Amino acid sequence: MITIGIDAGSATTKAVLVNGESNIIKSIRPTAFDFVSAADDACEDVLEMSGIDRKDVKHIYSTGYGRNSIKFADKSISEITAHTKGVHHLYPEVRGIIDIGGQDCKVISVTDGRVMDFIMNDKCAAGTGKFLEYTARALEVPIDRLGDVALSSENPAEITSMCTVFAESEVISLRAKGFSKEDIAAGLVRSIARRVAVMARQMGLQENVAFVGGVAKNTGIKAALEKELGISLYVLPEPQITGALGAALYAQEKHQ
Amino acid sequence: MHSFKTPDKIKNSYSSRICQIADERKKGKKVVGTFCLFVPDEIIFAAGADRVILCGGKNETIPIAEQYLPRNICPLVKSSFGSLVNDGSSDVKSCSHFSMVDMVIAENTCDSKKKMYELLGNYIPTYVIDLPQRPDSPEALKYFLSELEKFKSAMEELTGNRVTKDRLREEIKSSNETRKLLHSLYDMRKKDPAPINGTEILKLLQRQYFLSPGEFKEHIRNLIKEVEESEPEENHRPRILISGCPMSGGNSKVPEIIEDRGGMIVAEESCTGTRSFWDPVDEDKEPMLALAERYIKIPCSCMSPNDRRVDNNLELAEEFDVDGVVYYTLQFCHGYNIEKHKVQQALKKAGIPMLFIETDYSGSDVEQIKLRVDAFMEMLS
Numbered sequence: 001m002i003t004i005g006i007d008a009g010s011a012t013t014k015a016v017l018v019n020g021e022s023n024i025i026k027s028i029r030p031t032a033f034d035f036v037s038a039a040d041d042a043c044e045d046v047l048e049m050s051g052i053d054r055k056d057v058k059h060i061y062s063t064g065y066g067r068n069s070i071k072f073a074d075k076s077i078s079e080i081t082a083h084t085k086g087v088h089h090l091y092p093e094v095r096g097i098i099d100i101g102g103q104d105c106k107v108i109s110v111t112d113g114r115v116m117d118f119i120m121n122d123k124c125a126a127g128t129g130k131f132l133e134y135t136a137r138a139l140e141v142p143i144d145r146l147g148d149v150a151l152s153s154e155n156p157a158e159i160t161s162m163c164t165v166f167a168e169s170e171v172i173s174l175r176a177k178g179f180s181k182e183d184i185a186a187g188l189v190r191s192i193a194r195r196v197a198v199m200a201r202q203m204g205l206q207e208n209v210a211f212v213g214g215v216a217k218n219t220g221i222k223a224a225l226e227k228e229l230g231i232s233l234y235v236l237p238e239p240q241i242t243g244a245l246g247a248a249l250y251a252q253e254k255h256q
Numbered sequence: 257m258h259s260f261k262t263p264d265k266i267k268n269s270y271s272s273r274i275c276q277i278a279d280e281r282k283k284g285k286k287v288v289g290t291f292c293l294f295v296p297d298e299i300i301f302a303a304g305a306d307r308v309i310l311c312g313g314k315n316e317t318i319p320i321a322e323q324y325l326p327r328n329i330c331p332l333v334k335s336s337f338g339s340l341v342n343d344g345s346s347d348v349k350s351c352s353h354f355s356m357v358d359m360v361i362a363e364n365t366c367d368s369k370k371k372m373y374e375l376l377g378n379y380i381p382t383y384v385i386d387l388p389q390r391p392d393s394p395e396a397l398k399y400f401l402s403e404l405e406k407f408k409s410a411m412e413e414l415t416g417n418r419v420t421k422d423r424l425r426e427e428i429k430s431s432n433e434t435r436k437l438l439h440s441l442y443d444m445r446k447k448d449p450a451p452i453n454g455t456e457i458l459k460l461l462q463r464q465y466f467l468s469p470g471e472f473k474e475h476i477r478n479l480i481k482e483v484e485e486s487e488p489e490e491n492h493r494p495r496i497l498i499s500g501c502p503m504s505g506g507n508s509k510v511p512e513i514i515e516d517r518g519g520m521i522v523a524e525e526s527c528t529g530t531r532s533f534w535d536p537v538d539e540d541k542e543p544m545l546a547l548a549e550r551y552i553k554i555p556c557s558c559m560s561p562n563d564r565r566v567d568n569n570l571e572l573a574e575e576f577d578v579d580g581v582v583y584y585t586l587q588f589c590h591g592y593n594i595e596k597h598k599v600q601q602a603l604k605k606a607g608i609p610m611l612f613i614e615t616d617y618s619g620s621d622v623e624q625i626k627l628r629v630d631a632f633m634e635m636l637s
Contacts, residue, residue, distance in 0.1 A: 065623060080631035104624070115635045117609065120628060 001255065002052060003059045004043060005247025006073060007082065008035045008066030011102035011129065011214065015042035016244040017050050017057075018252060025050045026241045035066030039073075059255055061247040065103070077250055079243050080108055080118050085253075086246030087210045088113035090236055096205030098196060098225070098233070100215035102129040107199040119199050126162040127195035129215045134164050135188045138171040139181055147220030149185040156186035162195055185220065193224035200229055207231060212239040260486070262479040263456050266463050269475075273467060277306060277356050286415045289357035290465070291336065292365060293527050293554055294387055296404065296547045298427040298537070300361070301469065302419045303411035309465030310360065311351040312336035313504030315617035324375065329368040330589045331616045332504055337372050340379055353466075354380065359414055361407070363387055365558040366591055383410050391552045391559050401548040408544070424543035430469055435533040437476045442530070444480070445522045446576055449489040452479075454498065454521020455511045461528050462505040493520040494636040497573050499599065500584040501592050502527035507617055510584050510625065517629045518637075523576040525569050526584075531555070557591030565595060566602045573608050579636045580609040582629075587616045609635060 007014040009031060017025040027045035031038045039062070047054055062073035063082035070076070079099070087094050088110065097108040105127045108118040125131045136143045150156075157179045161167045167188070174184050192215075200209070209231060215221055216239035226232055236242060277287055288300055289310040300307045311317070317338030318331060324341065325334055339351035360382045362373040376382050385407050388396035408419050444451055460479070464472045496519045498511060503526070511521055524530055531554060538546040555564035573581060581603055585592040596612055603610045611632040615621055 065627070068626075076630075078627055078631035078634055080627075081634040115631065118628075118631060118635075119612070120624070 001058045001252060002056055003061065003248045003251035003255075004046060004057055005082070005086075005244040005249070005251065006039045006043060006060065006062045006064070006070055007079070007241070007243035007247065008039050008062060008064035008070055009101060009243070010065050012240065013038035013042045013064075013066075014241050014244040015039070015046045016241055016248045017046040017052065018245070018248040019050065019052070023050075024245065026238065026244065028240055031066070035069045036071070039066065039070045043072075059251040061251040063243050063247040074251070075254075077247055080106060080115055082243040082246035082250065083212055084108055084110055084113065084115050084246065085249050086242030086244070087212060087236065089245065089249055090242070091208075091210055091234055093208045094210050094234075095207060096200070096203065096209040098200055098205070098209060098211050098216075099213040100128060100192075100196065100211075100221070101213045104128055105196055105199065105213075107196070107203045107205065109203045109205065117203060119202060121195070121199065125164040127192050129213070131162075131164045131167065131192060132188070132215065132218065132221075135167055135171055136185075138168045139184055139188075141181060141185060144217075146185055147189065147218035147222075149182055150189040150220035151186075151223060153180070153182035153186035155183050156190055157183045159184075159187040159191040162191060167191070186224075189218070189220040189224045190228075192221055193228045196225060197228035200225075205229070205231075208234070210234045210236060212236060212242045214240055216240075260452065260456065260479060260482045262475055262482055263459055265478075266460060266467070266475050269467065269471065270463070273471070274352060274356070276468075277308070280306060281356065281358075286358045287356055288411075288414075289353060289360045290362075291360075291369070292363045293532055294363040294365065294551055294556070295361050295385060295407075296551050297469075298424060298431055298543075298547060299404065299408050299411055299419060301430075302423040302427045303408070303415045304417040305411060305415050306468070307465065308353050308357060309505070310336060310353050310357070311339040311505065313462075313506030313617070314339065314351075315506075315619075317342060317351070318617065325372065328588055330366075330501075330586045332502070332507075332586055332589075333368040333372050335504070335506075335617060337376065340376065359383055361385065365556060366589070368588075383407070387558070388552070389558060389560055392561075397548060397552055400552045401545060404544060404548050404551075421543055424547075425539070428537045428539055428543055428546065432536045432539065434469060434473055434476070435536050437473060437480070438533040441476060441480055441483070442523065444483050447488070448495065448577065449492055450495070450520050450522050451483050451486055451488055453515050454496070454524065455508060455515050457521075458503060458508055458511055458524070458528060461532060462503070462508075464532075466505075493518055494579040494633055495520055495522045495577060497521075497523050497525060497569070497576060497578040497581045498529065498584055499525035499569050499581055500596075501586045501589050503584075504528070509617070509619075509622070510582070510613055510615065513622065513625050513629050514582060517626060518633045519582075519629065522578060523572050525565070525572050527554075527556070530568075530572060557589075557595045562595065563598075566598055569599050570602060570606055573603070573606070578608065580611065580632060582632070583610055583612045585612075585614045587614055 062070040067076035211233040321334040321338030
């Protein structure tokens with residue numbers, strides 16, 4: 001059976017086509033303003049890549065913040081369930097998931113591929129990809145280099161504010177005090193890690209914890225989180241696609 | 257879901273009730289406004305006064321209040337204050353409830369409310385009942401009883417009527433009848449699937465304080481009959497207990513999302529739920545003492561220690577056979593927000609999943625709440 005999962009995230013839209021259990025085709029596109037056309041384009045991408053005709057797709061399931069606006073999807077499921085399904089498929093031993101996305105951060109406790117409990121930070125940009133984006137801009141470091149820059153610091157600066165706007169001004173005042181970019185970047189990364197670690201500890205995550213979402217690609221955050229939690233995190237080769245994959249797998253399961 | 261006629265009828269009786277209260281006031285009847293369950297209705301009615309609940313669930317009046325109050329206090333307090341001080345300079349419709357009361361009967365519960373009442377006194381006569389905060393000590397009961405005695409005298413002074421023991425007994429009997437009727441209604445919610453959804457029940461309970469007790473009883477009787485005669489639903493939906501902050505009239509965002517996303521609220525551990533009617537007043541005791549004993553036991557998070565709420569959650573979860581608990585709090589409501597931890601631990605131990613939602617009256621987090629609720633429902637089914 002052929003199914004497609006679409007993760008309509010705030011920053012990027014991901015589509016994954018699953019043909020049976022093993023054949024997985026994926027596409028990642030920026031969401032921009034229009035959830036629906038981004039989803040449609042991502043969908044076309046995977047169809048083209050796989051050479052499959054749209055009418056041969058049995059079911060399309062959506063997830064992500066835009067999940068309910070993708071009208072051509074048969075059903076929508078939450079990202080929490082979708083990520084859990086996707087991660088469990090790639091990493092069956094998973095007991096916990098840390099998902100840092102563009103707008104929010106989720107921590108999920110997992111048993112046998114099922115969600116047992118979860119918490120989310122969605123009150124503000126604190127501890128999310130958005131926070132990194134803003135502060136990296138204040139540092140004039142490209143976002144994809146922020147992690148490596150942070151890792152080269154031996155003396156991380158102390159960032160005390162978790163509010164994105166105030167952290168930005170804190171960065172400016174640290175620069176005025178003469179701190180290096182590396183030290184400030186390391187401080188920023190550590191402040192996110194601390195924030196997320198509080199949530200992970202609340203969920204009681206201990207071992208077999210997967211780190212997913214766009215921010216998982218940031219090596220500095222991964223290292224800082226591992227240090228905070230005292231465990232090593234499993235980063236999937238493609239941490240951004242687990243939601244879309246999970247949605248496609250969920251559709252496979254539902255219509256077996 | 258079956259739609260019932262009674263909730264609409266209650267909604268419609270609003271306007272006639274406003275006219276009725278206005279007429280009675282012209283004839284000399286006193287009307288008081290209350291905010292909180294700690295104020296015993298029985299004393300108000302025994303003094304021959306009428307009672308309405310004051311607004312506190314609308315988002316529109318919050319910006320008005322923020323001219324006077326700090327932004328980071330709970331929306332219920334801000335909304336209440338904004339409803340009163342609304343000077344008509346904005347487009348916000350004034351709350352008619354405030355204009356029809358002779359006195360506000362307030363109570364010392366949380367810090368924000370306490371301080372808000374001090375300001376409220378500048379606009380409208382405000383009487384404050386002081387609550388002891390350690391309800392389990394014998395001194396607390398004695399003190400609360402003395403506070404209720406003072407309140408009784410204040411009501412006598414306001415109305416010019418004496419509150420006799422016989423009148424109190426009559427009112428206690430009447431309010432116990434209401435409580436019994438509500439219990440019968442709640443017994444029906446124990447069925448699976450429940451025959452009536454929680455959002456309808458919430459709106460019913462929110463409106464009870466605006467109706468006369470007789471009128472309210474009549475409506476519940478009718479509703480019970482309607483529910484009995486309705487066709488039962490077929491599909492099981494995750495059975496949810498809502499626990500936490502009160503939901504004043506106008507505030508039904510979270511229950512609506514829960515039931516829209518496939519859940520069924522079967523009980524509420526909250527002031528706008530079971531807490532308002534669960535325990536009766538002892539009819540065999542000396543009436544003032546019986547009232548003090550009943551009301552001091554309300555497990556509000558302003559009390560300390562407050563294990564009663566933990567027990568209540570566990571008992572209701574079992575009695576209503578719930579699949580999960582949604583712990584609902586208002587932003588900056590420290591009491592309920594902090595008590596979340598204790599409740600969560602107890603539920604976890606009992607193997608009952610809990611979802612925590614902290615929100616305000618705005619629509620800014622509707623999508624985020626939907627996501628959490630979706631995930632919670634998927635987890636439960």
